[in-house]
Amino acid sequence: MVSAALSVLSFVAATTAEFTVVSHVSTAPRSIVPAVIPPAEFVVPITGKSPRRQTKKDALSALRSHASKNNTAVLAGADLDQEYLTDITIGGQTFTAIVDTGSSDTWLIKKGFNCFNLSSFPEPQATCGFGSDGFDTKASTTFQEFPNVSFNISYGDGEFLSGPVGFDTVSVGGLTVTKQEVGTPDFAAWNGDGVNSGLLGLAYSTITSVYNTTDPTKASSANHIPYDPFFVTAFKQGVVTNPYFSIALDRGALFVNTSTDPNLGYLAFGGMPPVALDKTAVTVPIQKYSAKTGDPSSAAGAEYIYYTIDVESYVFPGSTSVATANNNTIVDSGTTLNYVPDKVAKAYNAKFVPKATLDSDSGLYFVNCNATAPAFSVTLAGKSFPVDARDQILDAGTDDSGNVLCISGTQPGGADTAGTVFILGDVFLHNVVGTFNVQTNELTVTRRTKY
Known part of the structure; x- marks a missing residue:
């Protein structure tokens, strides 16, 4: 197993700002005064990344059918530098996991799992490509089984994960919660990268996967x-002050020959990560979705699912010749590319x-x-966020x-x-800091200085 390097940096938390909840009621982005965001209380260094999964696209298209204070964790990258990873400790056992704002479950493959190919035929465990033997629930003194339920995700291309559910102590970058609900799938059809063993989901509870x-x-x-999900639990338990x-996310080198690329950015809990910023920032509302149609909606009964925002326009040479506005766009760290009309x-x-x-x-x-x-x-709410040209050409192997x-890109x-x-x-997130507020349901986007 190649584990992501985890480093801890200290920062001083500042006073939180007051926020006003703004519901999305139109297809045009409205400008909100950017939120004042202090330095983070906990910062997780990002250590890796892997290619955007086709299954993420399948899951999105299925929408219509329905520790110590003041730390930061660093992220890393794997598999052609197209998947962002960090270390996650559950029940005293540490694994490398995908950091994903486009899904909500925290899960780790269970030790002794059964591997299948995409036609549901049994295969050796190595075929699934996980980065470890899996989470040993019996070796954890804090694990508690959730009886008579199951964790279950299936995808349109045949991939699936299913198995038991439990509660355990979970730590990411010094931020520790107790009795966090986690999936421990022991059946998997998975096209893994040989590095990660699970996923840290940061979206809304609406798309968690326990039944x-x-x-x-x-x-x-x-x-x-x-x-x-993990971060909501942390806020409710009071182990992080701000919601x-x-x-x-830092861009890696165009061509990477190692299985992981360390130190590729930060996941910061409770505030801003330690990166250089300029003064361009905007705070925009997250859209809800209709439970009936799956379309963005502000009607009664609509639900928060993904971190979906309005895009006022995409600007590039000749862009005036096409309609570039769109109001159904997800900001997703688990997706490598920009997917536009x-x-x-x-x-x-x-x-x-x-x-x-x-x-x-x-x-x-x-x-x-x-x-x-x-x-x-x-363009978001009248502010321009350029994408560096280096992010628009990606290594696709040979x-x-x-x-x-x-x-x-x-x-x-x-x-x-x-x-x-x-x-x-x-591709977009390499150029900004995205701050996701789970209490006011807003996203603050702040432009980074060129690096």
């Missing part, structure tokens, strides 16, 4: 049992020199690794002949219709 049944085939919305966490992606990728080409099999735009990327920025391949995400979910992923 009031022990039979995975009977898991449904009717027996869904939502629970508080928000921040993500600062098809027409926007087509117009933007045509501006590469030489221009990008769309591969019909993968649906991705490929670019020359030495191409010149056109300027690109995202072809069958050993030729190095690269893809564009901005890819087609579907037709610009109400039911389509678009994503601002790591």
